[in-house]
Amino acid sequence: MSDFLLNWLINIPGFAAPFALAALGLIITERAGVLNLGAEGFMLVGALAGVGAMLNGSAPLLALGGSVVAGMLLGLLFAVMVASLRINHVISGLALVFFAQALVSFIASAERWNNKAIAGLEPVFLGQDVVIFAVPVLTLAVLWLLNKTRFGLSLRAVGENPGAADAAGIDVTAMRFAAIVIGAGLIGLAGGYLTVAVSRIWVDTVVGGRGWIAIALVIFARWHPWRAVLGAVLFGCIEALIPRIAATGADVPRYFLQMTPYLATLGVMIWAALRGSDRWAQPAALGQHHIREERD
Amino acid sequence: MTDTLALSSVSKSFGGFRALDTVDFVARAGEVHALLGENGAGKSTLMNIACGLYAPDEGHVAIDGKTVRISGARDAAARGIGMVHQHFKLVPAFSVLENIMLFNPGRSPSEVASKAQDLARQMGFEISLSDKAGTLGVAEQQRIEILKVLLAGARIVILDEPTAVLSPEEGRMLMGLVRKLAEAGSAVILVTHKLHEALHHSDRITVMRGGRKISETTPEGMDPASLTTLIVGEQIIEKPQLSKAVGPIEVELENVTLSGESGRKGLVDVSFRVRRGEIYGVAGVSGNGQNELSAAIMGLSFPSSGRIGMNGLGDVSKRGPGYRRRHGLGCIPVDRYSHGLAGRISVTDNYAVNGAMAGAYGGWGYFKRGLAQAAAREAVAAYDVQGVRSLGQRAGLLSGGNAQKLVIAREFEGAPRVVLAHSPSRGLDVRAGAAVHDRLRAARDRGAAVILISDDLDEIMLLSDRIGVLNSGRLTREFKAPAERGDIGAAMVSHE
Numbered sequence: 139m140s141d142f143l144l145n146w147l148i149n150i151p152g153f154a155a156p157f158a159l160a161a162l163g164l165i166i167t168e169r170a171g172v173l174n175l176g177a178e179g180f181m182l183v184g185a186l187a188g189v190g191a192m193l194n195g196s197a198p199l200l201a202l203g204g205s206v207v208a209g210m211l212l213g214l215l216f217a218v219m220v221a222s223l224r225i226n227h228v229i230s231g232l233a234l235v236f237f238a239q240a241l242v243s244f245i246a247s248a249e250r251w252n253n254k255a256i257a258g259l260e261p262v263f264l265g266q267d268v269v270i271f272a273v274p275v276l277t278l279a280v281l282w283l284l285n286k287t288r289f290g291l292s293l294r295a296v297g298e299n300p301g302a303a304d305a306a307g308i309d310v311t312a313m314r315f316a317a318i319v320i321g322a323g324l325i326g327l328a329g330g331y332l333t334v335a336v337s338r339i340w341v342d343t344v345v346g347g348r349g350w351i352a353i354a355l356v357i358f359a360r361w362h363p364w365r366a367v368l369g370a371v372l373f374g375c376i377e378a379l380i381p382r383i384a385a386t387g388a389d390v391p392r393y394f395l396q397m398t399p400y401l402a403t404l405g406v407m408i409w410a411a412l413r414g415s416d417r418w419a420q421p422a423a424l425g426q427h428h429i430r431e432e433r434d
Numbered sequence: 435m436t437d438t439l440a441l442s443s444v445s446k447s448f449g450g451f452r453a454l455d456t457v458d459f460v461a462r463a464g465e466v467h468a469l470l471g472e473n474g475a476g477k478s479t480l481m482n483i484a485c486g487l488y489a490p491d492e493g494h495v496a497i498d499g500k501t502v503r504i505s506g507a508r509d510a511a512a513r514g515i516g517m518v519h520q521h522f523k524l525v526p527a528f529s530v531l532e533n534i535m536l537f538n539p540g541r542s543p544s545e546v547a548s549k550a551q552d553l554a555r556q557m558g559f560e561i562s563l564s565d566k567a568g569t570l571g572v573a574e575q576q577r578i579e580i581l582k583v584l585l586a587g588a589r590i591v592i593l594d595e596p597t598a599v600l601s602p603e604e605g606r607m608l609m610g611l612v613r614k615l616a617e618a619g620s621a622v623i624l625v626t627h628k629l630h631e632a633l634h635h636s637d638r639i640t641v642m643r644g645g646r647k648i649s650e651t652t653p654e655g656m657d658p659a660s661l662t663t664l665i666v667g668e669q670i671i672e673k674p675q676l677s678k679a680v681g682p683i684e685v686e687l688e689n690v691t692l693s694g695e696s697g698r699k700g701l702v703d704v705s706f707r708v709r710r711g712e713i714y715g716v717a718g719v720s721g722n723g724q725n726e727l728s729a730a731i732m733g734l735s736f737p738s739s740g741r742i743g744m745n746g747l748g749d750v751s752k753r754g755p756g757y758r759r760r761h762g763l764g765c766i767p768v769d770r771y772s773h774g775l776a777g778r779i780s781v782t783d784n785y786a787v788n789g790a791m792a793g794a795y796g797g798w799g800y801f802k803r804g805l806a807q808a809a810a811r812e813a814v815a816a817y818d819v820q821g822v823r824s825l826g827q828r829a830g831l832l833s834g835g836n837a838q839k840l841v842i843a844r845e846f847e848g849a850p851r852v853v854l855a856h857s858p859s860r861g862l863d864v865r866a867g868a869a870v871h872d873r874l875r876a877a878r879d880r881g882a883a884v885i886l887i888s889d890d891l892d893e894i895m896l897l898s899d900r901i902g903v904l905n906s907g908r909l910t911r912e913f914k915a916p917a918e919r920g921d922i923g924a925a926m927v928s929h930e
Binding site: 288291292294295298299301302303304305306307308422 | 506507508509511517519521522523524525526527528532533535536537539540
């Protein structure tokens with residue numbers, strides 16, 4: 139039993155880290171008022187970039203850097219769509235996910251990256267790798283960025299009341315551009331971590347809906363970084379438990395076990411809705427375009 | 435003395451419409467300059483040019499005698515121009531300090547905090563920097579706005595309709611503050627349509643009409659009548675006319691209680707009765723339960739307790755808007771563009787939606803467009819809706835006054851026996867407002883029970899046969915017209 143517990147505990151951070159990183163990226167984007175449903179897509183390109191770099195002989199940390207860049211590049215596309223062209227946030231985000239799914243599947247098969255094992259990120263301390271220890275630092279950095287800097291003040295103003303930000307001389311489009319690209323980099327890193335540190339192999343379904351779960355997590359966390367990390371740990375616990383239970387040989391249907399993260403997501407969403415205080419936590423201008431009135 | 439701000443021969447067009455036509459305007463340090471005019475006279479456009487939001491097509495802007503090109507809000511602030519918008523530009527979720535910081539980038543929070551406190555004290559008020567802006571009253575929010583632009587170094591302060599959202603008492607305090615600003619050396623521009631503010635609180639008055647400057651004068655030797663003539667080009671003076679025949683009770687609210695949105699007052703034990711052939715005015719400073727009262731009467735929210743009786747129907751408090759409208763309720767909602775009309779569909783469709791729901795233009799499966807169009811054409815003529823180039827034109831293109839006339843045409847089509855009008859002349863100019871008032875009086879005179887909710891005390895005084903005062907969600911006092919303006923004003927702001 140104690141083996142079971144230890145095994146479980148040691149695996150939690152690895153499962154929690156992708157959720158935490160993706161949620162932090164989403165929080166930066168959404169606090170600027172951009173509804174980001176493209177998380178799954180950013181994670182996919184990040185995950186593929188990580189595998190691709192590793193298969194081409196890069197060091198694991200450099201591969202993760204590639205994931206960040208890949209996420210940011212797709213973020214640029216998303217930013218042009220929603221911040222510059224003012225396309226509907228929901229449609230843009232969904233389109234981006236489908237595009238990314240097709241893109242990674244195409245590249246992976248063209249480059250024959252499927253099902254090839256890679257070396258991966260090695261543990262440095264307590265069986266955990268360096269990214270795990272970076273997560274709390276990044277969380278602090280995001281908090282500091284949002285709450286203690288002029289950039290963060292402007293970013294939050296754009297997400298709460300773009301009209302007021304505009305009147306204060308803040309470039310709403312530029313702020314949203316920056317928030318999307320920075321956020322996309324973090325979400326790309328989350329995807330890269332999935333392949334480079336966790337699965338160490340590419341299959342098209344490697345992200346497996348974790349981007350969507352991260353979106354639910356952000357709602358559950360009411361757009362607050364620490365609560366998002368807490369939620370990520372909660373989901374990490376659930377995910378880390380699945381292979382352990384299967385390994386004990388307990389008679390639970392495998393597909394039911396694999397369903398639990400999604401069930402938990404639904405549960406969390408319903409719980410958040412029933413509690414009902416979320417309209418106050420959600421950035422007031424989330425999903426809204428800002429167009430300066432030409433005529434009163 | 436040089437002019438702190440001078441706009442010379444400024445013109446601006448929007449898609450062929452000439453909003454400003456060679457207008458000259460100056461503001462001097464130490465003076466309060468009132469800019470008067472109806473909606474659409476060009477006041478806002480002129481001020482948006484002064485603060486850099488629009489670039490003029492012709493003419494130029496000079497500050498301290500030097501011609502400048504203002505490239506945007508930040509540039510205007512750097513040049514000492516501060517605009518306090520009618521719709522505040524505050525972030526409700528931010529603290530007062532964060533809101534001030536947002537407008538004063540690059541300074542340390544502690545420096546801004548101490549300067550803000552000092553300045554507030556000099557101006558004669560206290561502020562709490564840690565409060566969330568969204569939890570403050572409108573008068574406090576406005577002071578934050580003023581503080582914000584002053585801290586950014588504004589020497590030219592533009593106040594756009596600053597008293598529109600204030601109680602009479604708060605308005606008086608603001609005018610005192612405005613005078614202090616001028617005495618401290620600022621050039622203050624007061625954009626307003628309230629005559630008494632221009633007459634009693636300014637040093638100079640500029641009147642605009644139809645995009646042109648009509649007159650620049652001083653308050654001495656002017657009176658409300660002569661100013662009105664300048665503003666509208668003719669004299670429109672409305673006089674109260676009380677009801678001649680009051681009938682039985684048509685609608686009755688009994689102890690209606692309704693919780694508002696979180697953090698806002700709802701309604702508490704509100705009771706009143708309105709009879710046929712009378713206008714019942716509900717006065718109060720905005721935000722004291724008006725929206726909730728209007729929603730409760732329209733059927734958009736159901737009270738948590740109490741009853742709303744309509745003659746012959748019993749309690750309708752749990753009935754939806756469809757039921758109430760079918761049984762004789764007509765509503766002129768406060769925001770005509772979001773609850774009154776669907777801006778993107780045609781004038782005909784907007785007008786015909788009531789009749790179509792009642793089956794006047796064909797049954798369930800077929801809409802007789804010809805019939806609806808004929809009815810709409812008739813209504814547009816009867817209610818004098820101007821600016822309808824075709825009946826297929828989008829309703830959102832109508833000006834405020836004409837959009838309101840279209841709402842009234844539709845709502846009065848079935849001769850409703852209960853009429854709810856919520857701030858029906860808000861944002862309308864004197865002429866359009868008078869036309870709306872005439873329609874309400876006509877509805878009363880044919881026997882409707884009219885409930886008028888308005889934060890404009892003048893409008894309440896002008897129309898109402900009886901007046902109830904809404905204060906913190908309670909109906910605290912009732913008056914019978916003619917009543918003393920001062921008594922009603924006092925009841926609006928008292929804290930009993």
